[in-house]
Amino acid sequence: MLQFLIRRSLGAVLILVLISAFTFFMFFAIPQDPAMLACGKNCTPDALEIIHKNLGLDKPVTVQYWNFLIGIFAGRDFAVGHCAAPCFGVSFANNQNVWDTIMDRFPLTVSLTVGSLVVFLIVGLGAGLLAARNRGTWIDKVFSSGSLVISSLQIYFLGPLVMLALVYSTGWLSKPKYVPFSENLGGWFAGLLIPWLVMATIFTANYTRMSRSSMIEQLQEEHVRAARAKGMSGNYTFFRYAWRGSLVPIVTILGIDLSSLMGGGMVTELTFGLAGVGRLALESVTNKDLPMLMGVMLVSAALIIVFNLIVDAMYAVIDPRVRLS
Amino acid sequence: MSILRNRTATAAIVAVAAGALTLTACGGGDSDSSSKDNSKQKEDAKSQSKPVQIGDAQASTGPAPDVEGAKSGGVATVYQATDFSHLDPGQIYVSDGKLLSRLIFRGLTQYDEDENGNLTVVGDLATDAGKESDGGKTWTYTLKDNLKDENGNPINSADFRNTVERLYSNYITDGPTFLQQWLSGDGTTYRDAYQGPDKGKHLPDDVLETPDDKTIVFHFDTPRPDLPQMLTMPGYQLVPEETDTKEKYDSAPVSVGPYKISDFKPGKSMTLVKNTQWDPKSDSVRHQYLDGFNISMNHDDEDQTKTLLADQGEAKNAMMFTGQVATTQLQKVVGDKQAMENRTIQGYAPYVWQLNFNMDRIKDKKLRDAISLALPSDAVFKADGGAYGGEVANSLMSPTTPGYDEKFDPFNREKKPNGDVEAAKKLIKEGGFEGKSLVYAYGNTPERQKQAVLIATALEKIGLDIQKKEIDSATWYEQVGKVKNGYDLYMTGWGQDWPSASTVFPPVYDGTQIQDGASNYSHINDDHVNSEIKRIQKITDTDEATKAWAELNEYISKEVNPAAPIYYTKVFQIFGSNIGGIRYSSDSSYVDVTRVFLKK
Numbered sequence: 001m002l003q004f005l006i007r008r009s010l011g012a013v014l015i016l017v018l019i020s021a022f023t024f025f026m027f028f029a030i031p032q033d034p035a036m037l038a039c040g041k042n043c044t045p046d047a048l049e050i051i052h053k054n055l056g057l058d059k060p061v062t063v064q065y066w067n068f069l070i071g072i073f074a075g076r077d078f079a080v081g082h083c084a085a086p087c088f089g090v091s092f093a094n095n096q097n098v099w100d101t102i103m104d105r106f107p108l109t110v111s112l113t114v115g116s117l118v119v120f121l122i123v124g125l126g127a128g129l130l131a132a133r134n135r136g137t138w139i140d141k142v143f144s145s146g147s148l149v150i151s152s153l154q155i156y157f158l159g160p161l162v163m164l165a166l167v168y169s170t171g172w173l174s175k176p177k178y179v180p181f182s183e184n185l186g187g188w189f190a191g192l193l194i195p196w197l198v199m200a201t202i203f204t205a206n207y208t209r210m211s212r213s214s215m216i217e218q219l220q221e222e223h224v225r226a227a228r229a230k231g232m233s234g235n236y237t238f239f240r241y242a243w244r245g246s247l248v249p250i251v252t253i254l255g256i257d258l259s260s261l262m263g264g265g266m267v268t269e270l271t272f273g274l275a276g277v278g279r280l281a282l283e284s285v286t287n288k289d290l291p292m293l294m295g296v297m298l299v300s301a302a303l304i305i306v307f308n309l310i311v312d313a314m315y316a317v318i319d320p321r322v323r324l325s
Numbered sequence: 326m327s328i329l330r331n332r333t334a335t336a337a338i339v340a341v342a343a344g345a346l347t348l349t350a351c352g353g354g355d356s357d358s359s360s361k362d363n364s365k366q367k368e369d370a371k372s373q374s375k376p377v378q379i380g381d382a383q384a385s386t387g388p389a390p391d392v393e394g395a396k397s398g399g400v401a402t403v404y405q406a407t408d409f410s411h412l413d414p415g416q417i418y419v420s421d422g423k424l425l426s427r428l429i430f431r432g433l434t435q436y437d438e439d440e441n442g443n444l445t446v447v448g449d450l451a452t453d454a455g456k457e458s459d460g461g462k463t464w465t466y467t468l469k470d471n472l473k474d475e476n477g478n479p480i481n482s483a484d485f486r487n488t489v490e491r492l493y494s495n496y497i498t499d500g501p502t503f504l505q506q507w508l509s510g511d512g513t514t515y516r517d518a519y520q521g522p523d524k525g526k527h528l529p530d531d532v533l534e535t536p537d538d539k540t541i542v543f544h545f546d547t548p549r550p551d552l553p554q555m556l557t558m559p560g561y562q563l564v565p566e567e568t569d570t571k572e573k574y575d576s577a578p579v580s581v582g583p584y585k586i587s588d589f590k591p592g593k594s595m596t597l598v599k600n601t602q603w604d605p606k607s608d609s610v611r612h613q614y615l616d617g618f619n620i621s622m623n624h625d626d627e628d629q630t631k632t633l634l635a636d637q638g639e640a641k642n643a644m645m646f647t648g649q650v651a652t653t654q655l656q657k658v659v660g661d662k663q664a665m666e667n668r669t670i671q672g673y674a675p676y677v678w679q680l681n682f683n684m685d686r687i688k689d690k691k692l693r694d695a696i697s698l699a700l701p702s703d704a705v706f707k708a709d710g711g712a713y714g715g716e717v718a719n720s721l722m723s724p725t726t727p728g729y730d731e732k733f734d735p736f737n738r739e740k741k742p743n744g745d746v747e748a749a750k751k752l753i754k755e756g757g758f759e760g761k762s763l764v765y766a767y768g769n770t771p772e773r774q775k776q777a778v779l780i781a782t783a784l785e786k787i788g789l790d791i792q793k794k795e796i797d798s799a800t801w802y803e804q805v806g807k808v809k810n811g812y813d814l815y816m817t818g819w820g821q822d823w824p825s826a827s828t829v830f831p832p833v834y835d836g837t838q839i840q841d842g843a844s845n846y847s848h849i850n851d852d853h854v855n856s857e858i859k860r861i862q863k864i865t866d867t868d869e870a871t872k873a874w875a876e877l878n879e880y881i882s883k884e885v886n887p888a889a890p891i892y893y894t895k896v897f898q899i900f901g902s903n904i905g906g907i908r909y910s911s912d913s914s915y916v917d918v919t920r921v922f923l924k925k
Contacts (some may be wrong), residue, residue: 032797032799032800033803036800036803039498039499039842043802043803043806043842044512044513044840044841044842044843045840045841045842046512046513046516047498047513047842048842050495050498050516051498053495054495054496054498079496079572081572081573094408094410094575094576094591094592095572095575095576096576096591101591101592104590104591104593105592105593163631164631167632167635167637168631168632168634168635168637169635171635171637171638174638174639175632175638175639175640177621269623273621273623273624273625273628274623275590275592275593275622275623279592279623280592283592286799288799
């Protein structure tokens with residue numbers, strides 16, 4: 001296991017360096033001047049030159065990249081003050097420390113992701129298992145056809161509908177907003193309930209269908225049938241033998257979906273007016289804010305790598321036949 | 326004030342674009358609503374276009390008269406689409422920052438606005454609007470007594486010296502440059518004359534003088550009658566010397582106004598609480614009825630409108646700053662009689678959208694006149710908005726600019742709002758321009774794309790060959806701001822910085838200002854216009870200057886015609902039912918934030 005973790009970690013570092021280099025140099029291939037972002041109404045060539053100097057854009061791109069990498073490990077000094085390691089620089093748009101900004105937005109994105117993950121895993125897997133257990137019955141048909149319909153919905157369509165029904169028209173639920181759970185647990189739950197439900201609804205459908213088909217497949221496996229032939233109860237074989245085996249493809253999909261959740265988080269944040277890492281990513285792209293873009297890209301990539309590492313490790317837990325070496 | 330110039334302009338783009346409400350959203354009812362509302366707004370505009378009055382010391386003395394029915398207490402929620410571009414007063418140049426600055430900053434002067442929208446310049450931190458001498462070349466201000474910043478530090482003339490001098494520093498890259506240029510040189514030459522207080526030097530006394538703790542004297546080399554108005558701009562609000570953190574000030578400014586920032590999460594939220602050091606007796610305009618404001622960002626116009634129209638829970642105490650009723654929600658808002666009567670405000674924004682002729686490429690005035698006559702202004706503005714979002718422009722002057730004359734209509738917009746095709750065709754024939762190929766550049770937003778089709782179709786009808794060139798809207802002003810931009814026709818918007826044509830004609834029509842990045846987009850360089858601009862800027866009598874600007878406006882359109890007026894923009898906002906004291910401000914063109922309260 002240790003060898004596996006060391007090998008994968010080294011690979012992750014290499015991937016992150018490649019992503020950072022690609023993003024950094026691609027940014028300067030765009031025919032737009034990021035200094036325009038800070039250049040006001042009197043944006044003359046002289047004013048632009050001052051801004052280039054202020055932002056360090058007057059230096060060669062390779063030097064800028066090297067300074068960026070050094071800053072992550074050793075920190076850097078900027079006009080607005082010292083940026084301690086890990087320093088991803090200061091935003092072109094508002095001079096804010098990139099790392100601090102990402103860390104400020106991170107709790108919302110984690111809350112959104114984990115909350116919706118819990119909802120769609122419980123509901124999606126539960127519905128799938130119920131459908132598999134009652135294969136061919138009306139329960140199976142309702143869940144199967146329902147998941148097919150729901151899977152065609154999109155957050156930006158469902159979100160406003162739910163808002164109209166539960167917030168604008170009736171006032172039953174409060175308008176989504178983020179309150180740190182350390183400050184107010186009830187406010188945190190109430191503020192994120194609608195985004196969780198909407199985001200989870202989109203993902204639930206896939207997990208219902210996936211767990212149903214995987215479970216049906218497992219129930220037809222020889223070891224399950226042998227267990228039944230030995231006289232074990234239906235529920236016991238269902239959960240003890242079949243369910244565990246059915247989890248392998250679900251965990252694989254979950255690993256992929258965790259990165260989708262980040263993307264889904266961006267749409268959810270935009271739909272509900274929430275300020276998380278997803279919105280930050282979009283803003284940094286539209287603002288040509290390279291330091292913020294680099295920070296968001298690298299943190300997101302690191303997270304996805306960690307998620308995949310966890311998923312790979314989980315294979316060994318779920319299926320003892322899998323060896324990480 | 327250009328609407329689309331900088332990153333701060335993002336907010337303005339959103340505001341103006343959203344304010345430009347589509348005809349389709351009116352479901353064909355646009356003409357009715359248009360006729361219903363325009364008369365009142367024309368009256369409002371008359372107030373806005375009156376020359377600003379100068380108030381005396383008494384008018385500058387607080388406290389401000391009570392707002393009818395006002396109560397103290399409670400916290401209002403403010404919905405904003407984006408973060409404030411800057412918090413350093415020296416870098417604030419757009420509307421959202423301006424509204425915030427009215428709550429937390431103070432300058433030497435400010436506008437006092439009556440119930441009809443008439444503006445008077447009064448002293449803010451100064452005892453009056455300023456005493457001029459030497460024919461308007463010297464202006465003297467005296468600070469009021471017992472002024473303090475949020476930390477309780479006394480405010481003196483050295484703080485104002487710092488406020489002015491720091492504007493020359495390299496970290497001030499945004500914000501207005503009027504004062505710096507008036508004191509030390511045009512363009513960016515003022516930066517050569519002085520590099521800011523960081524080098525340990527001060528501006529010489531023959532430029533800026535602070536003879537004692539309470540007196541500030543500005544010396545100009547030419548009369549500057551607009552100084553009292555110019556000093557109302559957020560860019561010239563006080564930055565106390567002792568707590569000036571220079572580059573870092575943009576994240577944590579010090580308050581002098583009735584509220585101060587207690588919490589700020591960039592891109593997310595800002596909390597304002599009462600500034601206990603603010604003395605209402607020192608302020609003749611602002612109130613402090615509310616305990617504070619919770620400003621929540623990331624709410625686009627649609628979200629703001631839906632939330633405020635629904636008026637549920639927290640939204641009852643919520644308001645817009647620079648948000649506008651969203652296009653998609655227009656019909657619902659207009660259809661809600663109660664909301665329309667009690668919870669909305671409307672008025673003109675100062676922007677004029679015009680079609681610029683690149684005069685380096687379109688040299689024949691007859692061709693420019695033909696295009697001006699052929700433009701389908703009504704259809705073009707409706708592609709970007711309905712009656713609540715704008716109005717056909719008869720002139721290059723906005724209805725909000727003193728000197729505006731609704732009767733001056735050189736291209737017959739009133740009778741032919743969709744263009745006088747026959748008259749245009751006649752000019753095309755006379756000039757032999759049939760089949761002439763012109764490049765029309767436009768931004769790649771849905772509104773501009775629709776407008777491009779309308780304009781190209783209209784100009785092709787009169788016999789021109791229009792080549793449409795789509796440009797990334799994010800770099801729009803960078804592209805058309807180049808002197809050699811390669812385009813013949815392009816639309817831009819411009820609005821006054823304060824109610825005077827002196828902030829419109831010099832930047833947009835002065836031929837001596839042509840350079841990359843400058844705002845003379847048509848590259849007009851007419852000797853008479855250039856000399857008139859210089860002459861009028863020196864006129865110290867407001868009425869005389871206003872008349873002269875109006876005459877210059879007529880000359881520019883009739884004799885040169887560098888740009889064709891297309892449409893004026895309007896503002897339409899909605900508020901929660903428990904928000905009291907709301908009224909449209911002629912100064913900000915949005916809600917007057919200085920007098921807001923909660924009804925219960």
